[in-house]
Amino acid sequence: MPALGIAALLDAYFRRRFAAAGLIESSVDLDGGATTVHCWRFPPDDAIDDARPVLVLLHGFGPPAAWQWRRQVAPLSRRFRLVVPDLLFFGGSRTSAPGARSEAHQAEAVAKLVAAVVAPPGTTVHVAGTSYGGFVAYHVARLLGPGRVGRVVLASSDLLKADADDRALLRRGGAERVEDVMLPRSPDRMRRLMRLAYHRPRRFTPGFVLRDLVQYLYNDKVEEKIELIKGITLGNKDQFELTPLLQEVLVLWGEHDQIFPIEKAFEITRRLGANARLEVLKNTGHLPQEEDPKRFNEALVNFLLPSPKSSL
DSSP states (O other): OOOOOHHHHHHHHHHHHHHHTTOEEEEEEEGGGTEEEEEEEOOGGGGTTOOOOEEEEEOOSSSOHHHHSTTTHHHHHTTSEEEEEOOTTSTTOEEOOOSOOSHHHHHHHHHHHHHHHSSSTTOOEEEEEETHHHHHHHHHHHHHOTTTEEEEEEESOOTTOOHHHHHHHHHHHTOSSHHHHHSOOSHHHHHHHHHHHOSSOOSOOOHHHHHHHHHHHSSSSHHHHHHHHHHOOTTOTTTOOOOOOSSOEEEEEETTOSSSOTHHHHHHHHHHOTTEEEEEETTOOSOHHHHSHHHHHHHHHHHHSOSTTOOO
16 A cells, blocks of 8 residues: 555645534535535534524635635634535536636626535535635625625635736746646745745745645646636626625735735735725735634634624
């Protein structure tokens, strides 16, 4: 039996953290079986006489949900019934259904998942998304409306992303295409992405570790993920217009974000209108949920459960 690589061992550890938080692993068939969404979710029995609100966590572009929300599930599961899906073409989620590979298409799948696993029908859910997951969360809030989606958290998510922002990202990342930045295919590219994503990256990660991470995390469904990058409608005025949401919105941003610079956070908050407010997490980059999970988790809880007892 071949030895497990570091990435596989980390994956097993992160999945155990989800299970230890009381979540069960589930694959939900949608669209008559054409779509399967893999998710971690609260046990069905918890829906009976459970006063905890439902919170849907949507991950960003990159590793699957278990890697990106591993520092949130334990503390948040004490306050919420969690639903944590892998978005389409990430982790165990896939679809053969026709349609544009856009963030709106992802939101439709999330909405169907919520309808399938959250009982009773019509239960209000909160939605939080980071980076690309924030794009999806915004569309979920618009699609389902305030009758089904309560509050919305958009973390490190540039809803005003345009071609000029992509060109600036490519300059910072030393690449010619966005997929070269977001889908690293070599240890060098992985190292560059980590330097962009973290305010304080590890000083040195051995090349063999980076190679293993690339192979394990970025070698699956590559063509489909490239389609997702090209299918993003943000910045296309014929397909997307940022309008205020009817829900209360928290915009969370890392002070030193190099993927989506902090300047964009102020404009997005302004464009989202009177229901939106901004909180900047100092000394963090594009992944504040990893670099300062305590403050990130507290910000979520204080916003979603506003009361004097909200602190973790």
